[in-house]
Amino acid sequence: MGFANLVNHQIIKGLLFLAVEVGYIVFMALKGVSLIQGLYTLGTKKEGWVTQPGQLLPVLQKGDNSMLFLIYGVAALVITGLFIVMYFVNLSSARKLVSDRAQGRRPNHFKQDIKALADEKFHGTMLTLPVLGILFFTVLPIIFMILIAFTNYDSHHQVPGNLFHWVGLSNFTDMLGGNAVLSGTFFHVLGWTLVWAFFATFSNYFLGIIVALMINKKEIRFKSMWRSILVTTIAIPQFISLLVMQNMFNQFGPINELLVALGFDRVDFLVNNATNARIVVLVVNLWIGIPYTMLITSGILMNIPNELYESAKIDGASAIQAFFKITLPYVLFVTAPYLITQFIGNLNNFNVIYLLTGGAPSTTDYFQAGKTDLLVTWLYKLTVNNYEYNLASTIGIFSFIICAIVSLLTYHNTASYKREGDFQ
Amino acid sequence: MxxxxxxxxxxxxxxxxxxxxxxxxxxxxxxxxxxxxxxxxxxxxxxxxxxxxxxxxxxxYKNLWTNTVYPFKDWYINTFWVACCTCAISTFFTLSVAYVLSRLRFAFRKPYLNVSLILGMFPGFMSMIAVYFILKAVGLTQNLWALVIQYSAGAGLGFYIAKGFFDTIPRSLDEAAKIDGATNAQVFFHIIMPNSGPIVVYTALMAFISPWNDFIFANIIMGDNYNKWTVAIGLYQMIQKNNIYNNFTQFNAGCVCIGVPIMILFFILQRFYVAGITGGAVKG
Structure with missing residues (x-):
């Protein structure tokens, strides 16, 4: 690599290309090949006492760490990928040199190349760091976790000490029916996740619009005061308001004290009663979510041309008809992408569930999950409490598939996607 | 009648x-x-x-800041420090990615948009264990820089709102500047940035608030090294079953100490926030 540049007097550029190539070859020879091999075997030596031939006593053999084999192997693959990208950059640079020469132009000087980074190549300058960040802290971990879903890295195969191996699709088949407890849990949790996402999204959306309409009504005064009161809750960090809510709904919390004072019995809101807990998380989610919808939609509502309402009134439409025929279609049209993001956000709404109920009430019918657990909170518990990494990864892949289906079905049909670039 | x-x-x-x-x-x-x-x-x-x-x-309040049982003051300083660094780095990342995707046309653009859409669909902390091991491999666990890196590294994926805003700034502005010989970098720093006050403030505000909110990653990365905890882990631990009786009133004092500054910040910057989230939507 870099030969074409060197011949054409682009010394620095050529040397840089050469350095990359040499660096990669040295890396592969010293480390890379064995790292990629490790990716295939995931380690062969188990930790334990081994008697070497010719020795009398067994010695403690340090085992291989399958986890590190996997992670370094993937990193070696990513580096190889980057090298291939560099190779193509080199080729295109050489091609440009050839065409420059054919047209009798002088090849770019190194200084000119650097200058181009602030202009024609500005995208490269600006994207490099963010892309590297994404590559190493989003893409690499995701590839890694996808691979984990095809291994038996569970609580019985913990590293260091034990090895884990490739097991093909067995985690997926277990989850979909091969293992009765597991698949039972999966489908129940999945069902509740979908129900939750649907109700959480639409209840917030419609009630938020109604609140915004009420505040926007022209007879109502102190508009900014009402708005500020609701916005207060957006400003409080969510984990604080959720922990506070958990205490409010506690068996001895203020709400129960109020019920007792009014002569009712204490209600078990969060701990043992599945129906109550599910209702409470939805209600608390309203408390969290309505202000957002209110804030977003009030601006949009003010944009609706007033003539529409006036002519509807002349035609004899009631306020409710006007809401469903004018307001809602208009707001829906503008906020469709927001609605989709909200739905997907709710499918993965970790905070509300985990900080309020922690998934409770727990049940022995489920594998390490409770009645209010979503797929994500189940995933989290399997990872942090139970070390069932392979199952957690499998669930992650399933929830990715669900999100992808939802987005594909809806996102491409929204106006704002189709009109991307209309402004320009 | x-x-x-x-x-x-x-x-x-x-x-x-x-x-x-x-x-x-x-x-x-x-x-x-x-x-x-x-x-x-x-x-x-x-x-x-x-x-x-x-x-x-x-x-x-007095006990919260001066007690010897748990270092709330350290937690507060840690979080503030992480929030400032994250704010600086990830605002820059987000805005530069948004500008590049909004204004420049290059071969890598469409793939970037599609890939970021796909990456956004994976549950965020599905990969937390992998991130933990990567940070461990470079020796950064139980270190505040680990949090800064983790919060900023993904910033290049959160460009949608800023991009939507940049899309609405008339192109004629940059074209006029380019006729006068401005480079793309100059257009970004001298034309786009000064015209995007609300979105810069919005992006910075969001980046600043997220470290105060994050419980999951901070918990995994910091483990039991409680001197390096952020307020989110600290407060969560303060009201776990064994501690709740002793700590509950101080927990509430802690909530006030965190909630009030953020609330004030938020109310001052509220109009930017509204402009941010409604961005393209209202204008469209």
Whole structure:
């Protein structure tokens, strides 16, 4: 690599290309090949006492760490990928040199190349760091976790000490029916996740619009005061308001004290009663979510041309008809992408569930999950409490598939996607 | 006659709306009020039968900042430091990616948009264990830089709102500058940035707030090294079952100490926030 540049007097550029190539070859020879091999075997030596031939006593053999084999192997693959990208950059640079020469132009000087980074190549300058960040802290971990879903890295195969191996699709088949407890849990949790996402999204959306309409009504005064009161809750960090809510709904919390004072019995809101807990998380989610919808939609509502309402009134439409025929279609049209993001956000709404109920009430019918657990909170518990990494990864892949289906079905049909670039 | 009937109905509906708004306000403010009241309560323990404290005190605040059992002051400083670094780095990342995707056309653009859409669909912390091991491999666990890196590294994926905003800035502005010989870099720093006040503030505000909120990653990365905890882990641990009786009033004082500054910041910058989230939507 870099030969074409060197011949054409682009010394620095050529040397840089050469350095990359040499660096990669040295890396592969010293480390890379064995790292990629490790990716295939995931380690062969188990930790334990081994008697070497010719020795009398067994010695403690340090085992291989399958986890590190996997992670370094993937990193070696990513580096190889980057090298291939560099190779193509080199080729295109050489091609440009050839065409420059054919047209009798002088090849770019190194200084000119650097200058181009602030202009024609500005995208490269600006994207490099963010892309590297994404590559190493989003893409690499995701590839890694996808691979984990095809291994038996569970609580019985913990590293260091034990090895884990490739097991093909067995985690997926277990989850979909091969293992009765597991698949039972999966489908129940999945069902509740979908129900939750649907109700959480639409209840917030419609009630938020109604609140915004009420505040926007022209007879109502102190508009900014009402708005500020609701916005207060957006400003409080969510984990604080959720922990506070958990205490409010506690068996001895203020709400129960109020019920007792009014002569009712204490209600078990969060701990043992599945129906109550599910209702409470939805209600608390309203408390969290309505202000957002209110804030977003009030601006949009003010944009609706007033003539529409006036002519509807002349035609004899009631306020409710006007809401469903004018307001809602208009707001829906503008906020469709927001609605989709909200739905997907709710499918993965970790905070509300985990900080309020922690998934409770727990049940022995489920594998390490409770009645209010979503797929994500189940995933989290399997990872942090139970070390069932392979199952957690499998669930992650399933929830990715669900999100992808939802987005594909809806996102491409929204106006704002189709009109991307209309402004320009 | 009919006219006055309509008038009464109008008054009725307006008063009904007022009533609903008052109820809503009460419902929304009670939890906030409860936290503030409890933070001034002298009686110990998690729950008392009266909403308003019997005896008032400032000791909860004093204990929170000066006690020797848990280092709340360190947690606060840690979080503030992480928030400032994250804010600087990830605002720059987000805005530069948004600008590049909005204004420049290059081969890698469409793939970037599609890939970032796909990456956004993976549950964020599905990969937390892998991130943990990567950070461990470079020796950064139980270190505040690990949090800064983790919060900023993904910033290049959160460009949608800023990009939507940049899309609405007329192209004629950059074209005029380019005719005068400006480079793309100059257009970005001298044309786009000065015209994007709201979105810069919005992006920075969001980046600044997220470290105060994150519980999951901070918990995994910091583990049991409680001197390096952020306030989110600290407060969560303060009211776990064994500690709740002793710590509950101080927990509430802690909530006030975190909530009030963020709330003030938020109210000052509220109009930018609204401009941010409604960005393209209102104008479209």
């Amino acid at each position: 009919k006219h006055s009937g309509m008038k009464t109905r109008k008054i009725l509906s307006t008063s009904l709306i007022y009533l609903i708004l008052i109820i809503i306000s009460v419902l929304w403010l009670i939890p906030v009020l409860w936290v503030v009241l409890t933070s001034f309560r002298q009686e110990p323990g998690a729950f008392t039968s009266n909403f308003i404290p019997e005896h008032w005190t400032l000791d909860n």
